[in-house]
Amino acid sequence: MKKNTAVLIIDNEKDVCDTLAAVFEDEGMAVFSAGDAATGIKLIEEKPIAVVFLEVTLPVMGGIEVLEKIKKTFSGVEVIMMSERANINIAVRTIKAGAFDFLEKPLSIEKALVALRNAQNMSRLREENIMLKKQRKREERIIGDSPAIQKVKDVIDHAAGTDARILITGENGTGKELVARAIHRASKRKDGPFIAVNCAAIPDTLIESELFGHEKGAFTDASSLRKGRFEMANGGTLFLDEIADMSLSAQAKMLRVIQEQKIERLGGERTITVDVRIVSATNKDLVRECKAQRFREDLFFRLNVIPVHVPALCERREDIIPILKYFLSEAVPSGVVLSREAEQMLVEREWSGNVRELKNIAERIALFLPDHGDTALIDINVLRSVSEMAGKNEENTRQKTADYDILDKSYGEAKAAFERQYLEYHLAKNGGALTKTAEEIGVFPSNLHIKLRKTGLL
Ligand SMILES: Nc1ncnc2c1ncn2[C@@H]1O[C@H](COP(=O)(O)OP(=O)(O)OP(=O)(O)O)[C@@H](O)[C@H]1O
Ligand SMILES: [Mg+2]
Numbered sequence: 001m002k003k004n005t006a007v008l009i010i011d012n013e014k015d016v017c018d019t020l021a022a023v024f025e026d027e028g029m030a031v032f033s034a035g036d037a038a039t040g041i042k043l044i045e046e047k048p049i050a051v052v053f054l055e056v057t058l059p060v061m062g063g064i065e066v067l068e069k070i071k072k073t074f075s076g077v078e079v080i081m082m083s084e085r086a087n088i089n090i091a092v093r094t095i096k097a098g099a100f101d102f103l104e105k106p107l108s109i110e111k112a113l114v115a116l117r118n119a120q121n122m123s124r125l126r127e128e129n130i131m132l133k134k135q136r137k138r139e140e141r142i143i144g145d146s147p148a149i150q151k152v153k154d155v156i157d158h159a160a161g162t163d164a165r166i167l168i169t170g171e172n173g174t175g176k177e178l179v180a181r182a183i184h185r186a187s188k189r190k191d192g193p194f195i196a197v198n199c200a201a202i203p204d205t206l207i208e209s210e211l212f213g214h215e216k217g218a219f220t221d222a223s224s225l226r227k228g229r230f231e232m233a234n235g236g237t238l239f240l241d242e243i244a245d246m247s248l249s250a251q252a253k254m255l256r257v258i259q260e261q262k263i264e265r266l267g268g269e270r271t272i273t274v275d276v277r278i279v280s281a282t283n284k285d286l287v288r289e290c291k292a293q294r295f296r297e298d299l300f301f302r303l304n305v306i307p308v309h310v311p312a313l314c315e316r317r318e319d320i321i322p323i324l325k326y327f328l329s330e331a332v333p334s335g336v337v338l339s340r341e342a343e344q345m346l347v348e349r350e351w352s353g354n355v356r357e358l359k360n361i362a363e364r365i366a367l368f369l370p371d372h373g374d375t376a377l378i379d380i381n382v383l384r385s386v387s388e389m390a391g392k393n394e395e396n397t398r399q400k401t402a403d404y405d406i407l408d409k410s411y412g413e414a415k416a417a418f419e420r421q422y423l424e425y426h427l428a429k430n431g432g433a434l435t436k437t438a439e440e441i442g443v444f445p446s447n448l449h450i451k452l453r454k455t456g457l458l
Contacts, residue, residue, distance in 0.1 A: 004050040004076065004123070006030040007116065010040035010066065011055040011082070016107070020053060023109055024116065037061035044074055051100075051119045053112070056083035056090060064097060071098035076126060078119035082107065140181055143326045144319030148311040152179060155308050160186035165258075167243075167303050168281040170310030173356030176281040177241065179310055183279055184237040192236030197229050199250075200242035207250045209266050212257070218267025230263050233276045243303065244284040244295060251296045258302050278303065313351040313358065320347050320358065327359050331366030332376055339379040346383070353431065360433045361386060367434075367449065367458060420455040423448075427457065 007024050009017045017033035024031045032047055034040035037058055052070060056063035067079050081094040084105040091102045100122060101115040142153060159166055166183060168176045184194045202210050213228030229238060257263050262271045280303050289295035313320060321343055328336050351357055364386045369376040409417060430436045438445040452458040
């Protein structure tokens with residue numbers, strides 16, 4: 001994406017343009033100036049302008065009119081208004097029309113610089129936000145046209161118009177959470193919140209307070225009131241992931257909440273009415289869990305109003321190549337071609353980790369391919385190297401020889417040794433999945449790539 005970073009000054013007073021331009025240029029910015037509105041607008045069309053300094057009283061087309069036009073046509077551009085006749089009315093009018101800030105003349109250079117920095121930050125944040133939203137949309141598409149996945153999509157469509165509770169089942173990594181999000185997006189609750197709770201990740205002792213919230217002082221650590229996930233999901237969808245791992249006492253409470261559509265915070269007297277649609281998911285066989293008395297049968301029936309089973313990848317092998325190409329399309333913009341043997345190998349192999357495993361392989365292929373800008377060929381050799389890479393990681397964990405003599409090393413060497421060991425450990429723990437590892441250790445995937453290369457792990 002093209003990044004806009006330049007500044008434009010629109011003022012009929014040449015002195016103002018020249019002074020501001022000199023200051024901003026000293027700060028290393030690209031600066032353009034215009035003495036009238038028409039020239040200014042033309043510059044916005046042609047140059048990578050991020051921020052405009054705009055005089056309110058301009059001849060021909062007034063500043064406020066220009067501001068409105070900019071906001072309508074170039075919504076990503078931030079505008080800082082300037083005026084000598086600074087009265088509160090004009091300031092309020094311009095801010096209402098979408099100006100980012102208002103500066104009084106004669107200008108204080110310091111204030112102008114602060115306003116510029118703030119506006120630049122805002123424009124950067126906005127760009128990032130747009131990018132993240134796009135990425136999110138991409139991540140949420142369910143790829144595949146196999147009859148098996150089509151059946152899932154049909155149930156999602158059918159369930160969209162209802163508020164019925166849905167139970168999603170399927171092996172690890174088949175896309176259960178993706179399906180849950182798709183159900184929310186297709187429903188009339190789509191503008192409400194989608195709140196996910198991983199029941200397996202929350203200790204038994206905390207699950208009730210997590211779900212239902214607690215009042216201040218409800219238990220020793222409850223230093224303040226806390227809303228539970230049920231309340232947070234009001235008006236939207238509550239996604240209860242790994243539902244089979246919920247404790248029996250939490251199951252009993254859950255049943256009551258479902259029957260009454262009301263919750264009570266722990267330590268609270270008040271009942272709070274909530275309007276929540278529950279979608280749950282599990283990779284366990286809940287019928288068996290019920291028989292073994294680990295799951296309440298009455299709760300199972302309530303949650304399982306509409307069952308959705310997400311098939312394992314080996315039951316929809318025709319989706320493997322389209323999903324792989326989809327994952328690769330972003331990482332390899334020049335496109336990929338798969339050799340016939342490579343395609344066959346991928347379609348026929350075991351996929352015990354399902355789509356998540358396929359995603360890991362796509363990430364590895366993307367890293368492996370040379371960066372030429374030509375269409376990349378993925379053949380058997382590429383696939384072999386990629387699985388060798390995965391093998392190397394596994395070996396590393398098995399060995400996991402802790403470098404305890406790290407304390408005798410120089411600072412630089414100790415740091416490098418620790419970094420390598422740390423990365424190896426987390427990478428192996430996540431089966432070599434880069435995005436997941438990056439998320440777990442709290443760094444950006446691009447940074448993780450750099451670190452892995454630096455430490456010789458890639
Ligand atoms: N059909 C699909 N099209 C595109 N991406 C998919 C598809 N199915 C799954 N994915 C992606 O694969 C990854 C795993 O999916 P998801 O987390 O939904 O699986 P899950 O069944 O919840 O796994 P787990 O049981 O391990 O929690 C996610 O990144 C998801 O976006
Ligand atoms: Mg999941």
